[in-house]
Amino acid sequence: xxxxxxxxxxxxxxxxxxxxxxxxxxxxxxxxxxxxxxxxxxxxxxxxxxxxxxxxxxxxxxxxxxxxxxxxxxxxxxxxxxxxxxxxxxxxxxxxxxxxxxxxxxxxxxxxxxxxxxxxxxxxxxxxxxxxxxxxxxxxxxxxxxxxxxxxxxxxxxxxxxxxxxxxxxxxxxxxxxxxxxxxxxxxxxxxxxxxxxxxxxxxxxxxxxxxx
Numbered sequence: 001x002x003x004x005x006x007x008x009x010x011x012x013x014x015x016x017x018x019x020x021x022x023x024x025x026x027x028x029x030x031x032x033x034x035x036x037x038x039x040x041x042x043x044x045x046x047x048x049x050x051x052x053x054x055x056x057x058x059x060x061x062x063x064x065x066x067x068x069x070x071x072x073x074x075x076x077x078x079x080x081x082x083x084x085x086x087x088x089x090x091x092x093x094x095x096x097x098x099x100x101x102x103x104x105x106x107x108x109x110x111x112x113x114x115x116x117x118x119x120x121x122x123x124x125x126x127x128x129x130x131x132x133x134x135x136x137x138x139x140x141x142x143x144x145x146x147x148x149x150x151x152x153x154x155x156x157x158x159x160x161x162x163x164x165x166x167x168x169x170x171x172x173x174x175x176x177x178x179x180x181x182x183x184x185x186x187x188x189x190x191x192x193x194x195x196x197x198x199x200x201x202x203x204x205x206x207x208x209x210x211x212x213x
Contacts, residue, residue: 031156031194034174035140035163041097042131047106047124057093058195059157062178063136064098064124065150068105074152074178075109079117081184082192087121091159091199095123097132099149139163141174152179154188156195164195 038054046052060082064071078094086092098106106124113119127135132149141163145151153175156164166173166187176188 030198031164031191032167033162034165034167038157038161038163039135039138040161041125041135042127044125044127044131046126047103047110050123052093052095052123052125054095054157054161056091056159058089058091058159058199060092060094060154061157062094062096062154063132063145063149063151064096064102064106065146065148066099066102067148067150068096068098068102069108071150071152072109072112075113077181077184078154078178079113079122081181082188083121084117085189086192086196087118093121093123095125097135098124098126099129099132100126102126142172143175151175152177154178156188156191158195159199164191166191 040054041052044052060078062075062078075096083094087094096106103124103126106126110119110122110124113122129149133145136145136149139155141155143151143153155175158164163174165175173187173191176191177183
């Protein structure tokens with residue numbers, strides 16, 4: 001009898017535990033779509049002169065508002081908690097949509113980050129106040145931009161231009177607050193890993209598992 005118990009503990013329990021945790025992982029391998037097929041950017045200028053598009057890129061999208069320097073700590077939080085972990089992936093970009101006239105302030109943010117960060121995937125894009133508001137309205141979010149056309153939240157948009165987040169009744173989440181490092185380290189990092197898992201799984205299925213996401 002004791003021998004059977006020992007065998008059960010050594011061989012059966014690990015298998016049961018594996019199946020339990022595997023089923024749990026599988027149930028969290030997709031991140032819901034909050035807003036499908038959001039519009040792409042207009043023909044807007046970027047700080048480095050590149051044409052920035054949402055197509056075929058995983059995008060972390062922010063809205064600086066006109067008081068970008070006052071909120072520079074938010075970008076340092078995002079840089080430390082998310083950007084520096086994943087900026088080596090060529091299919092990933094961080095984009096901040098800013099009002100025209102804030103170019104010098106945006107450059108100061110980049111200059112402050114560059115001594116300890118490879119800033120190649122940080123992109124600041126500039127549009128008129130009306131264009132920014134129209135673009136944001138197209139995301140169909142519950143939160144509204146503040147009076148400066150900014151928000152401390154950032155949003156995850158996938159390669160097909162779908163805005164992704166959480167739609168659970170217990171926890172609806174359309175964006176991640178960069179003011180709180182703990183939210184970036186927990187909720188956003190967890191959800192971001194799911195997005196990466198989706199694309200890595202797709203690449204493996206297509207036998208194309210490269211440095212791309």
